[in-house]
Amino acid sequence: MSLHVINIIQLFEDWAPNWVAWEKDNVGLQVGDKQNKITKILITLDVTKQIVSEAISKKVELIVSHHPLLFRPPSAIIVNDPIGELVLQLAEHKIALFSAHTNLDFAQGGVSFALAEILGLKNIRFLTPLKNSLAKIVVFVPDGHVERVRNAMTQAGAGIIGNYSSCSFVAKGTGSFYGSKASNPFLGKHRNFEFVEETRLEMIVPRALVSGVVAALKDVHPYEEPAYDIYFVENSNPNFGMGALGTLPKSQSLELFLKSIKRTLNVVALRYTGSLAHKIQTVAVCGGAGSDLLPDAIAEKADAFITADVRYHTFQKASHSIALIDAGHWETEQIILKPIAARLRSAARAAHEPLTVFITKYKTNPIKII
Numbered sequence: 570m571s572l573h574v575i576n577i578i579q580l581f582e583d584w585a586p587n588w589v590a591w592e593k594d595n596v597g598l599q600v601g602d603k604q605n606k607i608t609k610i611l612i613t614l615d616v617t618k619q620i621v622s623e624a625i626s627k628k629v630e631l632i633v634s635h636h637p638l639l640f641r642p643p644s645a646i647i648v649n650d651p652i653g654e655l656v657l658q659l660a661e662h663k664i665a666l667f668s669a670h671t672n673l674d675f676a677q678g679g680v681s682f683a684l685a686e687i688l689g690l691k692n693i694r695f696l697t698p699l700k701n702s703l704a705k706i707v708v709f710v711p712d713g714h715v716e717r718v719r720n721a722m723t724q725a726g727a728g729i730i731g732n733y734s735s736c737s738f739v740a741k742g743t744g745s746f747y748g749s750k751a752s753n754p755f756l757g758k759h760r761n762f763e764f765v766e767e768t769r770l771e772m773i774v775p776r777a778l779v780s781g782v783v784a785a786l787k788d789v790h791p792y793e794e795p796a797y798d799i800y801f802v803e804n805s806n807p808n809f810g811m812g813a814l815g816t817l818p819k820s821q822s823l824e825l826f827l828k829s830i831k832r833t834l835n836v837v838a839l840r841y842t843g844s845l846a847h848k849i850q851t852v853a854v855c856g857g858a859g860s861d862l863l864p865d866a867i868a869e870k871a872d873a874f875i876t877a878d879v880r881y882h883t884f885q886k887a888s889h890s891i892a893l894i895d896a897g898h899w900e901t902e903q904i905i906l907k908p909i910a911a912r913l914r915s916a917a918r919a920a921h922e923p924l925t926v927f928i929t930k931y932k933t934n935p936i937k938i939i
């Protein structure tokens with residue numbers, strides 16, 4: 570046995586599944602063969618020329634990046650194109666590339682959670698849970714088959730609510746049908762109006778997984794035509810979300826808090842709005858460009874909101890209600906590299922497989938400050 574690219578894909582699928590990603594994102598395996606064996610991985614925020622050279626010289630078989638190299642589908646993969654050249658180099662050296670982007674932003678223990686943790690926040694939770702992402706599937710099952718159908722739906726990703734899995738609800742009832750001449754009913758006779766005892770089985774499911782769960786239930790359901798309903802529900806998804814919210818163990822002045830952010834994230838300069846004497850305890854964060862979450866941070870009564878790529882008018886809007894801090898895109902995201910490495914190393918240890926995980930030695934931040 571040995572580790573293959575697919576094992577790393579599976580690890581991310583359990584942690585930050587592809588379906589969670591923003592619909593316009595492009596995440597997952599970008600280059601290479603998922604069956605390739607791996608013994609060395611390089612982790613980076615961005616894939617640049619320098620990073621590909623580093624991967625080649627370290628002889629890694631896989632690069633895991635946060636920002637996808639192939640974000641918009643390129644029209645050609647040619648040497649004279651900056652992206653095409655990197656793809657060709659990776660292919661030539663049989664190096665696979667896997668990217669976990671907004672799916673990692675929206676996961677527990679993802680970018681924003683890691684940022685909250687490194688800044689010393691406690692009681693960390695999502696700033697805003699994922700909305701409009703859940704459905705409910707209701708299926709009518711004859712006696713003796715409920716367990717099998719529930720298991721199949723669970724395996725396909727249904728029934729997860731927070732820290733609970735295999736969640737379902739069942740109620741007994743009576744179904745009716747009239748099968749045509751061509752039918753072959755599992756219970757009762759065709760061309761006869763039948764009443765049968767059935768169980769109504771309901772499970773919550775991410776909308777992105779609905780078709781897979783329906784296929785799984787159909788696979789094990791004994792009926793020719795399983796009856797099922799799909800409802801889109803308005804519940805927010807407690808398992809995934811945007812940004813993170815937490816509290817400092819002790820309140821401190823904004824001035825001290827800014828100093829500690831600079832030290833922890835190793836940033837040269839911070840842009841902020843607010844009064845330096847203002848006391849900070851509840852803190853919202855979002856690694857990378859998270860300005861859209863400003864209203865959520867204010868609604869949660871956060872004293873400060875740390876994110877990046879903040880515009881002038883956003884600072885203006887925030888200035889009377891919250892200390893808004895722009896700590897840099899690269900700086901608020903690079904903190905995820907160590908947690909990724911730790912997960913990969915512990916998965917390899919658990920599988921008793923040799924794996925060397927490198928975090929890139931390069932600072933891929935394109936923004937310079939003097």
Ligand SMILES: [Zn+2]
Nearest residue numbers: 857858898902
């Ligand atoms: Zn980013």
